[in-house]
Amino acid sequence: MKRIVSITAAFSVGLLIGGGVVQKLQARTSSNVYWIGIIDEVVDASVRQKNTNRSDDEASKLLDPFDGHFLSRNAKITGLDGEPPRSIIIAQFPNREKALGWYNSPGQTQVNDIRRSSTKSRSFIVDGIAVSNIPGPG
DSSP, X not given: OHHHHHHHHHHHHHHHHHHHHHHHHHHHHOOOEEEEEEEEEESOHHHHHHXXXXXXXXXXXXXXXXXXXXXXESOOXXXXXSOOOSEEEEEEESSHHHHHHHHTSHHHHHHHHHHHHHEXXXXXXXXXXXXXXXXXXX
């Protein structure tokens, strides 16, 4: 009987330790993704105004259902090497699926259509760097 209790206790401790390690490893490999929109030139300012006239709060409402938020939206850009673009928009999402869900949502599709028809622009999704919660050596 004592042996069964010892084996059960050892097994339970092993599960707890293993679960903790798995959580740490998942934290280590999870990272945010970023949608970046770059506008190089405005070709139709009157059409573009439909997007630029929206407040940050209005624009953010499209990201909320996808756990996203803006890091930068129509902020001042200081060129350091070469000519800066006219505008850069950066939004953060917890994963690629959420970012693509937002990008293809009906509300954002309207914004994208306006951007593409009124500007020379491009957009893409990039992976962030995985942040580790595991302490390093030392």
